[in-house]
Structures are given as C-alpha cells and as structure tokens.
Amino acid sequence: MPDLINYERRLPHRLPPGETIFLTFRLAGSLPQQVINQWREEDELKRNRLELNSEQRYTEQKRYFGRFDAQLAKADYGPTWLEQPEVAGLVAQALHYFDGKSYDLLCYCLMPNHVHLVVSLPVEAPPLLKTLxxxxxxxxxxxxxxxxxxxxxxxxxxxxxxxxxxxxxRIIAYVLENPVKAGLAADWQQWPHTYLAPM
Structure with missing residues (x-):
C-alpha cells in the first residue's frame, strides 16, 4: 500500500493511511458557480504571487475552505435535501456502514446541504477515495x-x-458546533444529524 494517495480534480488530495482526515462534501449545485470561480481565481492569483512555505499554504488552504463553509452554512442557494430526515438517515447509515471497515468514524455532522466528517484511517485501510x-x-x-x-x-x-x-x-468541536453556528440548534446535542464516537 502506498504511503501517500494523491489524486486531483480541482484540488490536490493527500489521504495517507494511518492518519486522521477531516472531510467535507456537499450537494451538487449548493454554491453558485460564479462565486466558486471567483474564489478559485483569487486563490490561484495569491498562490502564484507569493512563494508560500508549508505553514503559509496550510493557513491559506484553511482560509479558502472557510469561505466555502461559511457560504454553505447559510444554505441560501441550491438544494437542501439533507434537512429531510429520511435522506439524512440514509447518509448517516452509510457513514456508519464503513466504520471499522474502511475507516474509524470519529464524528460527523450532516447540515442541510453538506457533510462534515472526521475519520481515522487504519494503516491497512483501502484508499479513502474508493470508499468515498x-x-x-x-x-x-x-x-x-x-x-x-x-x-x-x-x-x-x-x-x-x-x-x-x-x-x-478543535476540529471535532468545529464539526459538532456547525448547526449551532448556523442557528439550527441551541446545542450540538440537540441536532439530530450529528455523531461523536465514544472516546
């Protein structure tokens, strides 16, 4: 098994076995394409203008993701199918299905239009790309x-x-607090679509 799994679409992905991974995926059409294009152009210009060390790249990546996540949390554009209990239940069941097989599930939060997920990858885990x-x-x-x-x-x-x-x-707290920050619940434990593995 390779030490590092790389694949590219628009973003590089490095998902090494034996590590803990924070993932976010969203419903198709949940963000306006023109906004995404603008953010990508701005991000690319910044990366091309500046020679960033690994710590600066990490900070910029978090800032870039933060813009997407803040826009998604508003849920004011595109579909919000995950707010339907049957659909959210289906996704939650699938996340649990792979627990102990392809990853160890640490926590997740299903928002109306996106999913936050933290998993730990066993050293002998199948490639996370295939599982996703x-x-x-x-x-x-x-x-x-x-x-x-x-x-x-x-x-x-x-x-x-x-x-x-x-x-x-910090990341687990960020995932669990998403519905609170979005005004969907007063406390993360009141949100029916969160999970925290027993520690």
Whole structure:
C-alpha cells in the first residue's frame, strides 16, 4: 500500500493511511458557480504571487475552505435535501456502514446541504477515495429514489485535509458546533444529524 494517495480534480488530495482526515462534501449545485470561480481565481492569483512555505499554504488552504463553509452554512442557494430526515438517515447509515471497515468514524455532522466528517484511517485501510466513491454513489442513488428525482446528487469534489497533531479536539468541536453556528440548534446535542464516537 502506498504511503501517500494523491489524486486531483480541482484540488490536490493527500489521504495517507494511518492518519486522521477531516472531510467535507456537499450537494451538487449548493454554491453558485460564479462565486466558486471567483474564489478559485483569487486563490490561484495569491498562490502564484507569493512563494508560500508549508505553514503559509496550510493557513491559506484553511482560509479558502472557510469561505466555502461559511457560504454553505447559510444554505441560501441550491438544494437542501439533507434537512429531510429520511435522506439524512440514509447518509448517516452509510457513514456508519464503513466504520471499522474502511475507516474509524470519529464524528460527523450532516447540515442541510453538506457533510462534515472526521475519520481515522487504519494503516491497512483501502484508499479513502474508493470508499468515498462507494459511499457517495450509493447514497446518491438511494436519495434520488427517495426524492423521486434523477441527476447529480453530490458535488464531485470533496474538501479534505490531514488533521495535524494537536488539532483533533478543535476540529471535532468545529464539526459538532456547525448547526449551532448556523442557528439550527441551541446545542450540538440537540441536532439530530450529528455523531461523536465514544472516546
């Protein structure tokens, strides 16, 4: 098994076995394309203008993701199918299905139009890319049946990054507090679509 799994679509993805990974994926059409294009251009210009060291690149990546996440949290554009209990339940069930098989599930939060997920990858885990393809493919098919629709359900691209030493507690808190920050619940434990593994 390779030490590092790289694949590219619009973003580089480094998902090494033996690491903990923070992932976000969203519903297709949940952000305006013109806004995404503008942010990508701005991000590319900044990266081309500046020679960034690894710490600066990491900071810029977090800032870039933060813009997407803040816009998604508003849920004011595109579909919000995950707010339907049957659809959210289907996705939650699929996330748990792969727990202990392809990853160790640490926490997740299903928002109306996106999913935050933190998993730990065993050293001998199958490539996370393949697991995500299976998970998203299955849930897309089943959710479309529930919704009596066809077409793209998930956006193809996902956001991910390796959780650095010392930041796991902060990231888990960030994931769980998403519905509180969005005004959907007064406390994360009141939100029916969150999960925190027993520690």
């Amino acid at each position: 393809q299976r998970l998203k493919g299955y849930t897309a098919t089943q959710a479309n049946k529930l919704l009596l629709r066809s077409g793209a359900f998930w956006q193809a691209e996902s956001y991910d990054h390796v959780v650095r030493q010392g930041e796991l507690a």
